[in-house]
Amino acid sequence: MTTPDLAMLLPPAMVEDPSPLSVSTFAKPEYAKLTFTYGRVKAPSATWPVHCKWFKVRIPTGRQASALTSEPTLIRHELTVPSGKRWNVERDVRDPNQVVFTCSPPPGEPAAFDGTWSVQLELWGIEVNGGAGPVNITWEECTSTTGADGEYQERTGRGDVSKRDDSFYLHSFRPASVVINRNTKATLHWEGTPHAIYTMYYRKPDGTQGSSTAKDGEWTSTEDLVDDTSFTLKATKDSETRYLTTYIEVKNPDIIVNTATAGGLIRANDGITGPDNESPLEVRGGAGLLVHKSLDVGTFAGGTTTIRNPLTVKGDVTIDAGNTLTANGPIQANDDISLAPDKTIKTDNVNARVSGGKINVGDRLEMSPGKSLTTNMITANGDVTIHKDQTLIVKAIRSPLWEPLSLENMPAYNWDKAKLELSRGALTINGERAIRDHDRLTLDNSIGTNVRYLYRTWDGNNSSDYLAVVSSKNISPGNNCSWKISHLSSAGKGGPGEDPTDAGVDAGEPNTTIDEG
Incomplete structure (x- = not known):
């Protein structure tokens, strides 16, 4: 029977080569050699001779860090015994979690160890897996201290070997998602040497390069992304440096370019702005800006719209109530200018001298004191009123064709009223012929x-x-x-x-x- 709590009478000496062991990588597999010397040293509680029927070495297998190798069938072995001694070694790989090597003398011929000799088991060609960490190696013996025919007990011991990742590798750099929403963070993963120094480089929302420290095979961006972004992972170990790059697409991104040529339509769901709040949006090119339906300028208070070249409007121009159209220079109208009833045009100067043009006033045309109206002809379908202390200076006054010309004062009382009328060459005053x-x-x-x-x-x-x-x-x-x-x-x-x-x-x-x- 096996008594785990019993210490081995003949604990083996184990030597690992190299020490510590190095883990394997995709680019470079690493191999180990283990040497076990059994029977040279006894436990303090034991007395010579110690009789032994067998001793075993159990090595954990698999890809996990606690296992030594994932390829147990590749292990080569050799048992060395003194001349004249007969021993055998067998390998058992039936358990996927361990490989067992059993060393034993011929059946019915237990070996008597007296401290003068030993057996040596060498295991080499061990392909170390990629998980760094300690590995527990177990050994067992079936021994007796009461003679060859005495009582035999199975005893257990163990020793550790260390696997260290001294290699330099970097691979499998990828984003958690290749497409993310605008104003969200990106998460990246990679496989790399644990003890290397990692730095992540990326494009910041303002278009400049940003960087931050990365580790443990995972990194989340420190800023929300607003545009498609590339990422470069830098890994440095000792004097060697390696790089990997990946890319993430941002849905509905912000785009900053110097020149953009669109073969189709450009749609802006949330407006188009200049470089900043203080700089204008410029539209260049000889063709100018063509707005098919409506142009809304100055949505926010405090702004001004400056048009340096001629403005051609093929539809109506509407000034909302309470707002003013101010012209510091002349306004040239090649067609009619119509004013709604009870409304007023206020300007320092109205020049309607363009051939064939006219100003059509629906209600009244009022000139401020000291201002002038210059025109080739005034056609008034209603009254023309000259305010008190003002003078109407004209070269000629003509009535419409076949219509009389009338001049009438506006006295306070009707008996002071006088009306002069010219009709067909006749002048009448208050209806009487002059x-x-x-x-x-x-x-x-x-x-x-x-x-x-x-x-x-x-x-x-x-x-x-x-x-x-x-x-x-x-x-x-x-x-x-x-x-x-x-x-x-x-x-x-x-x-x-x-x-x-x-x-x-x-x-x-x-x-x-x-x-x-």
């Missing part, structure tokens, strides 16, 4: 039917400017006689002896009535 120099008149009294003429002679003789007016009938004393003055023709039309109708004027048009008594 007589001008060189006009031809007729006189008609109330007691006769004969027409009496009063006109200036055409020969220019001052002695006979006017003809005498002679009544065709005697007027009795005390009777009143009324004379009616009628316009015959205007100056330059008609003459002595001409038919009044030739002048194209109604000869019977009344003007003034004179009473004669």
Whole structure:
């Protein structure tokens, strides 16, 4: 039976080569050699001779750090015994977790160890696995201290070997996810030498290079990413340095470029800005900026829009209520400018001298004191009002075709009101015909039917400017006689002896009535 608590009577001496052992890598496998010397040394509690039926060495197998090798069938072995001694060694690999080497003399011939001789088991070609750490090697014996025919007991002991990763390797550098959301962090993994110094280089959100220390085969970015980013892992061990690079795509990224050429549409769901809040967004090129539908400028208060070149607007320009369109220079309109009722255009200067152009004011055009309106022609379908203490200076005033020209004051009381009207060459004041120099008149009294003429002679003789007016009938004393003055023709039309109708004027048009008594 095996008594684990019993110490071995003949504990073997174990030597590892190299010491410590080095783990294997993909690029370079490492091999170990173990030598066990059995029977030379006894436990303090034991006495010579010690009889032995067998001793065993158990080596853990697998890829874990606590195992020595994952390839037990590759282990080579050799047992050395003194001349004249017969011993055998057998390998057992039936258990996937260990390989067992059993060393024994011939059956029924237990060996007697007296301290003068020993057996030596060498195991070499051991391919050390890649897990660094200590490995526990177990050995067992079946021994007796009461003679060859005495009681035998199975005793157990153990020893450790150390596996150290002195190699320099770096591989399997990859992101936890090849695509991440904008404003999230990236996580990267790799396989590398544990004792190397690792530094991660990456592109920061502002476009500059950032770096930070990495270790233990995993690294998470210290900043949220806003653009596709490449990562470079630097590993340094002693005087050797290695690099690996990987890449992560960011969904809906921020893009910073000097020049971009788009073969299709560019859509901005959250606006386009300049380099910073203080710098403008520039649109270059001879073709300029074409906005198909609407252009919203100055969404935030405090900004200004500067247009250095001509602005062509093929649709309406709308200024929201409470806002002002200010022009420090001329505004040139090649077509109509329409103003809504009850609205006002306020400007220092309106110049409508463009040929064929006009300003159409729906309500009123008001000029501030000291300002001027310069135009080739003003067509007013309503009143033109000149404020108090202001003067209208014109070269000519014309009425519409076939329409009279009227001038009217605006007195405080109706009896002071005066209206001058020019129609078909005639001037009337408050509806009455005004007589001008060189006009031809007729006189008609109330007691006769004969027409009496009063006109200036055409020969220019001052002695006979006017003809005498002679009544065709005697007027009795005390009777009143009324004379009616009628316009015959205007100056330059008609003459002595001409038919009044030739002048194209109604000869019977009344003007003034004179009473004669």
